[in-house]
Structures are given as C-alpha cells and as structure tokens.
Amino acid sequence: MTFKPISFTLNGSSKAAFATEGQNLLDFLRRAVGDLSPKYGCGQGTCGACTVMIDNVPQLACLVLAESVEGRAVNTAAGLANGPRLDPLQEAFMERFAAQCGYCTAGMLVAARALLDANPRPSREEVIEGISGNLCRCTGYEPIIDAILDVAEGRVQA
Amino acid sequence: MIRGNMVEFRKDIFADERDDNLNEIGKPTRRQDITGHVTGRSPFFDDHLFEGLLHLRCVRSPHHAARIRRIDTSAAQRMPGVMRILTGQDVPVNLNTLLSLLDFGIDDEPILSTERVRYKGEPVAAIIAETEAQARDAVAAVRVEWEVLPHVLDVEEAIKPGAPTVLDIYPGNKFVYHGKYDHQKLRLGDVEAAFREADHVIEGRYQMSPIEQAPIETCGAIAAPEQNGRYVCYTSTQALFFSLGTASKVLATPSSRLHFIGGTVGGGFGGKVDSIHEPLAILGTMLTGRPVKYAWDREEEMQVGAPRGAERWYLKDAVMNDGRILGRKFTGYFDSGAYTRLSSYAIIKGVGHLPGPYTIPNVHADVYCVYTNRTPATAMRGFGITGADFAIEAHMDKVADTIGMNPVELRILNAYRDGDMKAHRRLAKNCALIECCQVVAEKAGVKLSPEMQAASSRVGGGGARAHLPAFTATDEHGRVSGYKATNYARKGAKPPDLPGAPPMAQHVSHQASASAPPAPQHSPATPVPPGPPAPKRAGPIRFSSLSGFRRR
Amino acid sequence: MAVQVQTHSSLIAAQQALGQGGTYLAGGTLVMRGVNAGEVQGVIVRATDPELRRIASTSEGVRIGAGSTMADILASRDLDFLHPVARAIGGPQVRAMATVGGNLFAPHPYGDFTVALIALGARAVLVQGGPRPVEELMRVRARPPLVAAIDVMRPRDMRAFGWLKVSRIKPKGVSVLSIAALLVREGGRVRGARIAFGAMGAHPLRSAGAERALEGQALDATSIARAAQAACLGLEPPTDALASSWYRREVAGVHLRRLLEQMA
Ligand SMILES: Cc1cc2nc3c(=O)[nH]c(=O)nc-3n(C[C@H](O)[C@H](O)[C@H](O)COP(=O)(O)OP(=O)(O)OC[C@H]3O[C@@H](n4cnc5c(N)ncnc54)[C@H](O)[C@@H]3O)c2cc1C
Ligand code: FES
Ligand code: FES
Secondary structure, three states: OOOEEEEEOOOEEEEEEEEEEOOOHHHHHHHHOOOOOOOOOOOOOOOOOOOOEEOEEEEEHHHEEEEOOOEEEEEEEHHOOOOOOOOHHHHHHHHHHHHHHOOOOOOOOOOOHHHHHHHHOHHHHHHHHHHHOOOOOOOOOOHHHHHHHHHOOOOOOO | OOOOOOOOOOOOHHHHOOOOOOOOOOOOOOOOHHHHHOOOOOOOOOOOOOOOOOOEEEEOOOOEEEEEEEEEOOOHHHHOOEEEEHHHHHHHOOOOOHHHHHHOOOOOEEOOOEEEEEEOOEEEEEEOOOOOHHHHHHHHHHHEEEEEEEOOHHHHHHOOOOOOOOOOOOOEEOOOOOOOOOEEEEEEOOHHHHHHHHEEEEEEEEEOEEEOOOOOOOOOEEEEEEEEOEEEEOOOOOOHHHHHHHHHHHOOOOOEEEEEEOOOOOOOOOOOOOOOOHHHHHHHHHHHOEEEEEEHHHHHHOOOOEEEEEEEEEEEEEOOOOOOOEEEEEEEEEEOOOOOOHHHHHHHHHHHOOOOEOOOOEEEEEEEEEOOOOOOOOOOOOOOOOHHHHHHHHHHHHHHHHOOOOOOHHHHHHHHOOOOOOOOOOOOOOOOOOHHHHHHHHHOOOOOOOHHHHHHOOOOOOHHHHHHOOOOOOOOEEEEOOOHHHHHOOOOOOOOOOOOOOOHHHHHHOHHHHHHHOOOOOOOOOOOOOOOOOOOOOOOOOOOOOOOOOOO | OOOEEEEEEEEEEEHHHEEEEEEEOOOOOOHHHHHHHOOEEEEEEEEEOOHHHOOOEEEEEEEEEOOEEHHHHHHOHHHHHHHHHHHHOHHHHHHHEEEEEHHHOOOOOHHHHHHHHHHHHOEEEOOOOEEEHHHHHHHOOOOOOOOOEEOOOOOOHHHHHHEEEEEOOOOOEEEEEEEEEEEEEEEEEEEEEEEEEEEEOOEEEEEEEEEEEEHHOOOOOOHHHHHHHHHHOOOOOOOOOOOOOHHHHHHHHHHHHHHHHOOO
C-alpha cells in the first residue's frame, strides 16, 4: 500500500496526514485526520451526510479524492462553532428541533452555512433548493427549513 | 425556548379527563443530545477510532435460491491485507431466530450459510482485511460453486402446492402458530351469516410493497478486545440488549463477557433490531485479536437490510344500506422473506389490531406468515399494523363509495365507542377516533351531518355492544399435524428435517446463557392492565398472545 | 488490484498517460463512486491544466473548458441560456463538482447537460484530433477520447431554445427523462429542428420522429400533436428503478407537447 502526504487547512488549522491511494476525503478526514463530524451515508453522493466545504464551496467528501485537497482549505461541521460560541445555525437547529437522530445534521449544517454565506436572505424555496443535496430520514425537513430561515431572517442571535 | 407552533393542541376535547397543569407534556423541550448533534460530536458507532482496525465484508449469494456446492477461499486468502476468512463452520452457533430470545419460533437462519441460500445477498463467507478496499477485492476473489434452485417471490405462489420449499422446517412455506395452525386465526361471531343478512357484500384486494427503512447511517458494529477476556462492541443497534442476547447466543459466550455500547443511533425506524453485525464483528475480533468493523455500505443496506415486509390483503365486508358494517372477513399474507426474523410476531400484533378501530360484531381473519425467496422482513414503524391499516382504510373508502356515503361519516358511524367489545375480546376504552374524524373533517372542509357532528366516543358504547356474540363459528381449517407444541418446541428437541442444525449439545449449552426470561406457559405474555373485569368468555375460543412454538 | 493516481499538469500529458489505459477523473461524482465500490481499479489520471475550467467567448460562440462545473456554468453570464439546464443537475454539492466533460460520458439516466448540448449543436474540442459534434461522441462512449472543451453557440433568439426535465424527486432528482429543443423559426416556420432526449436510450439522443414532424411547419397545435405522437419513433427507452421503458414511452410525448406549447 502506498501513502501520500497531504498538507491542508482544516477548520483554519494547518494539518498534514497520509492518505492511501484512491482514498476519498471522507475516509481520510475521519480515519487519518480524526475529524469525525462528516458522516458516511452512501459513498455515492446521494445523501449529503459527508458535506464539507473546500475553499468555501460545499462538496461531497465521499466523492473527493483526498489528495486533491493538497494546499486547500477544508471546513467541516466541527469547525462551525467559534470556540464555545455556536454558529447561529447550530443554535437555530437546537431551538427548532431540526435534528432527531442527528446523523444528517453535520452535513446539513455545512450545506446551510454555504447557502447563507452565498445568499444571506434566501427565500423558503431557495432554502429548500440549498439543502436538496442532503437527505434527512427523521425530521421531514420542515424544522430544518424553519431553522435556516430563522437565522436568515434574524430571529436567532449567536 | 422552543417555538412549538407545529402542533395544535385541542384541549377542548376530553378536557375533563385530563390534567393540563403538566410540566413537560404539551410543552416543547430540547433534546438532551442535541448539542452533540449540532456540533458533530454525537458518538455514533463508527465514531470510535481504533489502532489496527480491520474491516469485514461478506461474500453474498447472487441467486435467490441455490445450493452451495463448494466455497473456495484459497485465492482470496492470498490477497493483500486479508487476515482471516470466516465461513459457517467458524460460527459457534450458526443458526438463530431473532425471537428465540422471547422463546418464540424455531432457529432457522444461519449467520453464514453453509448448505443453501434462500435470498439474493445471503452471506456465505466473511473476509476480514486490513482495509475496506482490500476486503472488497478479496470478496470478489472467493469462488462459490452454486447449484441454482427454483425460487418463489410471491406469497400466493409460495403457498400453492408444488411451490419450491424455502425452509424445510416449514413445509408449505407457512409459519405454524401455536403448533396447531398454518396461520393466525381470529374469529368473532359468524361472518357468513352476516354476509347473508347484508344489503351489500363489498370485496377488495390490497397490496403493500416491501419498504426499506433507509436510515442515513447504515447498520454496523465495531468490536474490540477489552480487558479481562471481555469484548467491547460499539453498535448502531436500536435494541441494545436484544443484540447483546443474540450475540451471546450465536457466539456461545456469556453476555457478561460482552460489553455493548450503543444508544446513539443514526436513524433506525425498526431496521436496526436484527443484530446482524455484532456477532460477526465480535467473532472476527475473537479470531484475529484485533478490532473489527462490520458495516453495510449503502447498496447492502438497500439490498440485504431487512425491510418492512410486503403484505397482501383480501377484505370482504357485510354492509347495510345505512353504513353499518355487520361483518368483515380478512385473508392476509405477510411476506416474511426467506427467514422468520420478526414476521411471525408482526402478524400476531397485526391480527390483534383487526378489524381496525371499528365495532364490527362478526369478524373472521386468517393471516399467513409466508416464506418466499426475498430479503427477510423485519420491523418498521407501526410494526405489524401499517399494511393492515392501509388495507382497512382503503377498503373503508371503497365501502363508502359503493354505498354512496361520506367516508368520514362511515368511520364515525362504525367507530369504537368506550365500552364496546373488540374482536380480540377486550373492552374498548379511551376511544378517540370519532373526535379525530370530526377534527379532520373540520380541517379538510368536509361537512358532517349534525348527528355525526354530535357523536362522541363516550356515548352509545357498551350495553349490548359489550357482549360477545352468542355463537362464534369456528373451524379447523389450516390445522397441521405432526406439530405438537409440546414436543416440537421443547428445549433441545430437534425440529423435523432441519438442515444444518448444530449439534444439540451446543444448542442446549448456549441456552443456559441466553438472557431471555422464561415465558409462562399458556398465559398472555403481555400483562393485562387492571380494568373492568373481563366479560365471561363464550365458547371454546380463548385469547392467547405470544404462544407460538415454545422451546422450553 | 488497487488504485494508482497520476496527476498531470497538462491535458496532453494526461492524454498520453491514458494511452496506456486508465480512467480519467474529472469532477469525480461518478468515477469516485466507482472507486469507493471497488469497481474502478488501476490507473486514475487527473489533470490540473487551468485551461480545463476556462469559459471564454469566441467568434464561434462560447468555449467551455471540459472541467467547468455546473456551478461554473451558473456563474457565467455568457452562458445564461444554459443556466436552467445546469440548475437542474443534482443538488448544490453535485453542481459544485460535476463537470461538463464528465456529463458527456455519464451513463443512463444521467447526461442532462449533454442533452442540451446536442440540441444546441455543440462541438467537442478534443485534446487530440479535430472538433467533433457532441452527438457523434455518443457513439464512442465505450472508449471516449479526452475532451478539452465544448464550443456552443448562443441561440440568436432565446425563445428558440427550450428545456425540460422530469424527475420524481423535487427539487433534486435524477431524470425520468429530459428534453432539449432548438427550434429556429424563419418566416414562422421551423427550420433545422433539433430535439434531444435524455434517459430515453443508452445515451442522450435526438428524436428524428419529432424533428421530422416539426420541420418546415408552424409551431401550432397540429404540428405539436404530430411531434408528440412521433416522439418515440425508433427509440428504446431503458427500464430502471425510476421508470419502466413502457412508462417512459407513454409520457415522453406528453412532456414534449408541454415543452413545445411553452415554446410556441
Ligand atoms: C447525487 C447525484 C446526482 C446527480 N444528478 C445528476 C443529474 O441530475 N443530471 C445528470 O446529468 N447527472 C447527474 N449526476 C451524474 C454526474 O454527477 C454528472 O453527470 C456529472 O456531470 C459527471 O461529471 P464528473 O466531472 O463528476 O464526472 P467523473 O465522475 O469525473 O467522470 C465521469 C466519466 O466521464 C469521463 N470524463 C470526464 N471528463 C472527461 C473529459 N474531459 N474527456 C473525456 N472523458 C471524460 C470519465 O473518465 C468518466 O468515465 C448525479 C450524480 C450524483 C452523485
Ligand atoms: S456519504 Fe457522501 S453523499 Fe452520502
Ligand atoms: S435527523 Fe436523522 S437523518 Fe436527519
């Protein structure tokens, strides 16, 4: 087995670790780097549980070749909070009961953060579109949509 | 604070029966585990890192039914990273039925099949390798010689004479209830008389496909050696002690040596009770001395993860012009797939639910647990009820349509009222269907007649409606012979023609460690809550709940 | 056998590497899925050539680097006519990864963007060899040549181009079928009709039946009805988990009619 050294930034901190050949970013982040916040739900791009940002663009870690993040900036749900201060989206998800089993939540939050970064005042339809790459089997989506709109419309302060 | 604007509480209904001065109920509350969820720190089973973790993947049948002539693992053994290959011979007790922990049903399902496969995707060997990719590659290198057998995928085809037999212990492909009948029976009054008396006899056929629970977290477990000869097992199970008991039985290991950690489940919906992963992960750890992870990928979750089974229902109603339903007859088929898992029990629950929330004086049901060469079925939300309810409510609409009645009013007219006798011989109490119908009609803009608007679950029930019918028609249809509950199911008794049954000594010895409490003979397994004294039972029929085959 | 990744800074070098066999990796939404499942093995070739993601106006129209993602298309004002198409592909994450080049060779039922490219008469610029109509590339999908860019002409009249995708899950969902139509009208009559279907065959293809029914006609109820009727002539839509061949055949004409009515 061959290993490739990879240097990148994770949630603002410099990291270096070894990836195996052909390893995807999800597996690399979880097993080699130890960030367990992105989740495996399919390995096929269909569930969105592995969503991370690469250079501020939301992508599916299970479909990204780990070595392609060399020198780039990766952000995950584990980095959403600023120290003890939670991201307003995290607060809103807690208030709105927007997580039940919690398995989709990390990916959902990253997708939601990406949406609000690009479009701070989305309409309800834009929110639905913004999380359309993320599946949730528990909540029925409505509490998630409400939580994101709460943040967008300034009803939640961090 | 949480805004609870999603639920409307109708406190005007049954206000005198309820104390509204409650601290929690009716008030939105934060989940205690929500902080972990939103910060990505909730510890799901796979969120535990182990140095030297090995990965287990199964070799699976590409056929619906086949005999296994030979499993050749020699090429796979030489593949890079392969640490160990397991086949059925490595599993201490390679035959189980989930409900054996409730003392119900006969062991019928191998952990790794050795002689025959009965559904597509059934595991026959397991590869343990350094990486998941290596395990995958080695799985592809295992050569299995199959002798393809005829298969059957439809419940009614499966019970026809001459259909391929799925499990030899259940000839005719039907589970045997109480050692007596090849189906679960429910009889109240005389439906045939009701059909003769009725203005309309309305029939329907309803079918529900299998439904995959599809949790976003696929099922899996990680096991690792712990101290003092114990093994730790992190699992996605939604039934931790059930999985513990199953692993203890299959591995012939006292449960005190197994340290199960779970409770953080990435969605279960019923699909995470089958305890498939824990025994093999622990066995892998026992045999390699290293931590082992066994988890399904998404494709496996969808293909071999047990769904809610398919159901087919035939309904026949005796209906009067005014909408009263005098009689209802059911024939139901649950598709259990290739093994029993939880289906036999689901049917007991389903039949207890018939004829739906309606007071119908004559009810007849024959419900079959049928084996087919499909993925074994298991629990899903509304266990045993959902398919039956779908059939019943679709049929209610058909009845309403046929007699030209408002479907909501048809339901209110026939709904249980407090004090009514139910088909399974318990009195109905705390009924609320009528009130639900009234609110639904209001929300949906369906106009109800003043009479229906004034109806109440608390009025009009009991009295004559509390009595059991003077006569209940019984029959011996579906009676099986050679299955005496006493000898057939006694502990240690060998079921007839069971292929690949483990040696009995082993079978008995593991029983000693199984954690199932002994079920009392001939008494309902579910305690009956105190209430009004049960009415005198008429005739020879007695309500009996769980008693299927008993092994003790 | 395991996977071996080679990264090249130029497309020429990537092409040479592929000559020895191997799989080209673009956005990876399909190739990585294969790697994860152990189905893609051996050499994987990547290219970091900056040309791959360039979108530039030319005298011929717009040249889209094959490595441009659906999100890149949506960010380009020159390509506004393709925005509805790019927006219909996957969710935000998939759009940020899925490339135009990968879409050309995505198996059924994928390839929605390619459907539009075929209707628009786009040409593929190959790393080796001259440009070829996208439509022609469909026939060499088994061993595709490396594509550097796509040349596509902006329709002179925006109303001449129509696009419709039918899926069971909204807003994101894989195609039951997709339709793109370029109906240039001269003197009120359709000239050089191009109608392409996705998910109605092994790969995106044109509906000769519908095109013939419209050619030289005014776009009215009669010609639209005829085109709808002829939509599936010679087509053999596949059966998959989303829809049966029969279903696709039944509804293709209906959806084509709806699209044409909007364009009329
Ligand atoms: C969840 C999900 C949803 C999706 N939804 C849609 C959808 O709605 N519509 C749709 O059309 N598709 C959809 N797809 C499929 C896929 O994402 C797109 O078709 C995408 O455009 C493929 O591009 P890629 O860059 O990711 O391809 P890759 O996976 O990198 O490559 C795909 C194939 O194309 C070849 N290839 C790539 N680039 C070139 C090139 N320049 N020259 C020659 N060969 C090349 C590769 O070798 C490979 O064979 C979806 C995929 C997922 C996972
Ligand atoms: S695990 Fe990446 S999309 Fe499902
Ligand atoms: S909260 Fe369980 S999948 Fe979304």
